[in-house]
Amino acid sequence: MIKLTDLRKVYENGVVAIDGVDLGVAEGEIFGVLGQSGAGKSTLLRCVNLLERPTSGTVQVDGQELSGLGRADLRRARQRIGMIHQHFALLSSRTVAGNVAFPLEAAGVPRAERAARVAELLELVGLADKAGVHPAQLSGGQKQRVGIARALAGRPSVLLSDEATSALDPATTQSILALLKRLNRELGLTILLITHEMHVVKSICDSVAIMSEGRIEEAGRISDLIATPGARLTREIFPLPEPAPAGTVTVTFAGQADEPVMSALVRKFDVDVNILGGSLEELQGAPVGRLRIRLDGKGAADALAYVRERGLLVEVAA
Amino acid sequence: MSGEELVSALLEATGETAQMVVWSTLLTVLFGLPLGVLLVTTERGGLTSAPPVKAVLGAVVNVGRSLPFIVLMVAILPFTRLVTGTTIGTVAAVVPLTLGAVPFFARLVETALRGVDRGVVEAAQAIGAGRTRIVARVLLPESVPGLVAGLTVTIVALIGYSAMAGAIGGGGLGDLAVRYGYQRFDTAVMIITVVVLIVIVQVIQSLGDLVARRLSHR
Numbered sequence: 001m002i003k004l005t006d007l008r009k010v011y012e013n014g015v016v017a018i019d020g021v022d023l024g025v026a027e028g029e030i031f032g033v034l035g036q037s038g039a040g041k042s043t044l045l046r047c048v049n050l051l052e053r054p055t056s057g058t059v060q061v062d063g064q065e066l067s068g069l070g071r072a073d074l075r076r077a078r079q080r081i082g083m084i085h086q087h088f089a090l091l092s093s094r095t096v097a098g099n100v101a102f103p104l105e106a107a108g109v110p111r112a113e114r115a116a117r118v119a120e121l122l123e124l125v126g127l128a129d130k131a132g133v134h135p136a137q138l139s140g141g142q143k144q145r146v147g148i149a150r151a152l153a154g155r156p157s158v159l160l161s162d163e164a165t166s167a168l169d170p171a172t173t174q175s176i177l178a179l180l181k182r183l184n185r186e187l188g189l190t191i192l193l194i195t196h197e198m199h200v201v202k203s204i205c206d207s208v209a210i211m212s213e214g215r216i217e218e219a220g221r222i223s224d225l226i227a228t229p230g231a232r233l234t235r236e237i238f239p240l241p242e243p244a245p246a247g248t249v250t251v252t253f254a255g256q257a258d259e260p261v262m263s264a265l266v267r268k269f270d271v272d273v274n275i276l277g278g279s280l281e282e283l284q285g286a287p288v289g290r291l292r293i294r295l296d297g298k299g300a301a302d303a304l305a306y307v308r309e310r311g312l313l314v315e316v317a318a
Numbered sequence: 319m320s321g322e323e324l325v326s327a328l329l330e331a332t333g334e335t336a337q338m339v340v341w342s343t344l345l346t347v348l349f350g351l352p353l354g355v356l357l358v359t360t361e362r363g364g365l366t367s368a369p370p371v372k373a374v375l376g377a378v379v380n381v382g383r384s385l386p387f388i389v390l391m392v393a394i395l396p397f398t399r400l401v402t403g404t405t406i407g408t409v410a411a412v413v414p415l416t417l418g419a420v421p422f423f424a425r426l427v428e429t430a431l432r433g434v435d436r437g438v439v440e441a442a443q444a445i446g447a448g449r450t451r452i453v454a455r456v457l458l459p460e461s462v463p464g465l466v467a468g469l470t471v472t473i474v475a476l477i478g479y480s481a482m483a484g485a486i487g488g489g490g491l492g493d494l495a496v497r498y499g500y501q502r503f504d505t506a507v508m509i510i511t512v513v514v515l516i517v518i519v520q521v522i523q524s525l526g527d528l529v530a531r532r533l534s535h536r
Binding site: 074075076077078081083085087090092103136 | 440456459460535
């Protein structure tokens, strides 16, 4: 759905914001780009709808190559790409309904049709009763809902989210994330979001790219990354002392959290299991955990084989 | 001057001042608003980025702003004659008044437009709005309170300038004050004229503040 190829962005002052990025976002998925501020993720997102012109490389959205488009064609293409912003970017001079109507006006939708579509969109984001209110009278979460309704006005296939929850409190963040997830499921909306919060990635993303200094360090589906030894994502979600002390074993389990694996080890292999640390997280509603243990006893090797057999990822520190 | 004469002289002078200020205000908005918009959009990275154009416009505006009004008025007398056919009277005064106020108002428009959040303009671009639409539907509506405040300051300045226009036969309250108060030592006329001017300015400023407040939704 979105395909970035060998993207580079060098600013006039010589700063390299994006240093050769390849990225593919599949249709219908929520893709998160995670990184510290200054990692280049905001520039990356703004390259997708060409708010920022890449120095080199290509941008493809929904099968259309954007970088070669003329002004008018680019305008039309942008009408099919929704975007939401950290600070909402609403028109303070317009009411909620007026803000949502703005992209419809730009797309030349007739007045009567606009009114109906605005009502439908406000219903969708749960703000039907706020149509006549100005943004200044809304809470942050409500403003972002208006932003989302506005972004969806042109029935886009893709939604770009620029730190959409970073200015919100935790409870509001959660409700906005839930709304995005719902839109993703109900409308089949592909979402590319950038964030510096692991929490956002854990809550709603199917795939993730970790970005640092203009490069993508690691990317893939979260379930695949969790199952990959040495993945940076796993270490960041489940922080344990690194490097692992010699002789310890780190076990990552996804979906098997309800199996009593550890106690089975003790009973079956006559080993002592010493749990040194660990944590359990919910990734998209499924429990995923990481444990650091030390195994003592002559059955230790067999025990590890057993754990691997159960589909858990085992990393032994040398 | 008798009371009756004074009242009729005051009424006439106020009418002349009003005529000068109203016409020059309309013309100032007509020319100054687009000029102010261009000052913002032509800058590097602006909506219609054209740094050379911006440099020229900026220079012209600065020249206009640096001339004392009384000098400007005298300097452009040939131009005034070309436009209105005369250099005397309230109609002739409108020319230098407008010319003096346009650069002033354009700078105020520029400041007001710069107050619009860049993110909002960018959001409009991301939505696929064209440049004309962004100016007409985003930049200008979003800066209305600032524009009204700028217009108020401009009108007050024009009232001040219009008093000077009396010096080249423009008539008006300033002219009345100078002729009777200064040249004929009629202190009463001078004081009354000054009071009338203060009241007018006061009313316009309060009105402007009120309108700006009512139109602000921030």
